[in-house]
Amino acid sequence: xxxxFNGQPREVPPGRLSALLVELLPASGCGAGVAVxxxxxxxxxxxxxxxxxxxxxxxxxxxxxxxx
Amino acid sequence: MIVRAExxxxxxxxxxxxxxGEPLSSxxxxxxxxxxxxxxxxxxxxxxxxxxxxxxxxRTSTREPGGLLGTVRSHGxxxxxxTAGCLSAREAVLTAELAREALETDWVKLEVIGDxxxxxxxxxxxxxxxxxxVAKGFTVLPYAPPDPVLARRLADVGCEAVMPLxxxxxxGLGVLDPWTLEAVVAAVEVPVVLDAGxxxxxxxxxxxxxxxxxxxxxxxxxxxxxxxxMARALRLGVEAGRAARSAGRIPRRAVARASSPMTGxxx
Numbered sequence: 001x002x003x004x005f006n007g008q009p010r011e012v013p014p015g016r017l018s019a020l021l022v023e024l025l026p027a028s029g030c031g032a033g034v035a036v037x038x039x040x041x042x043x044x045x046x047x048x049x050x051x052x053x054x055x056x057x058x059x060x061x062x063x064x065x066x067x068x
Numbered sequence: 069m070i071v072r073a074e075x076x077x078x079x080x081x082x083x084x085x086x087x088x089g090e091p092l093s094s095x096x097x098x099x100x101x102x103x104x105x106x107x108x109x110x111x112x113x114x115x116x117x118x119x120x121x122x123x124x125x126x127r128t129s130t131r132e133p134g135g136l137l138g139t140v141r142s143h144g145x146x147x148x149x150x151t152a153g154c155l156s157a158r159e160a161v162l163t164a165e166l167a168r169e170a171l172e173t174d175w176v177k178l179e180v181i182g183d184x185x186x187x188x189x190x191x192x193x194x195x196x197x198x199x200x201x202v203a204k205g206f207t208v209l210p211y212a213p214p215d216p217v218l219a220r221r222l223a224d225v226g227c228e229a230v231m232p233l234x235x236x237x238x239x240g241l242g243v244l245d246p247w248t249l250e251a252v253v254a255a256v257e258v259p260v261v262l263d264a265g266x267x268x269x270x271x272x273x274x275x276x277x278x279x280x281x282x283x284x285x286x287x288x289x290x291x292x293x294x295x296x297x298m299a300r301a302l303r304l305g306v307e308a309g310r311a312a313r314s315a316g317r318i319p320r321r322a323v324a325r326a327s328s329p330m331t332g333x334x335x
Contacts, residue, residue, distance in 0.1 A: 033137055037162060038168055040162055042162070042169050062167075062172055065124050065128070066102070066127070067099065067100060067152050068099030068101035068122060068150070068238075
């Protein structure tokens, strides 16, 4: 199914958000220092394993960078 | 009596800046944006001894364990995520919520930019975002236009500080309108933090002399020829300005007034 991941279209198999993060972000997964939003709503780490993705979902993953 | 601050500085215990009930170890806040390389951050932090350190949140594809956050936290400094680059209240609120989840802090430096070339804040979106975030339990420090009326509105909706700009972000022009900055200080009970426009130590001192509770600088340090040296200079400028403000300066006079006695002169 097609989703949007950090602004880019991606074809991914159906599944849970936590599994997708492990696959697409092997270096960070869903660990500390990272936050995830699906369709403009934050999905806390504790809820990522129960978050089933749907076609068209828009997923953003962020972490801290230097900034003023 | 002197208390040893968390970051290693010494400050008189009757002049500690408190925001949202939390004492901060310094009145100099540091923004981390603009450093030519992250490896400089360690020496900049050591020289700045900041009370708060700002970071941004951005899309990521990897994470650097022990990088930016590790360095900041090793100095015992509170991290203040910002919503830099957000152009609407909606974007800023989501960015703040992501920052809270990623960095485990409900403090946020709220920025809603109204114009991508001047980087001036959008007052209408800012107030809306501030009200929403306060209701969601955030400690909101808004980057704001230097406007005493808006400052009061921001304080009224529950912001724990107000952060007026002295001049546009990254401009180094200092405090362009000292009269208005003093009016902002007079308008609100919450701490006023001069944010943006600082170019050098005298700008930081000036802002403190005008009554600001703290000064935040990023580019002035990170884009200086020698960032750690400028970090130290700004820290000292903030300290000097605060001391001068408390000391009570002499009134300005239009004419000279001799300080040496006129009696007993020879000739």
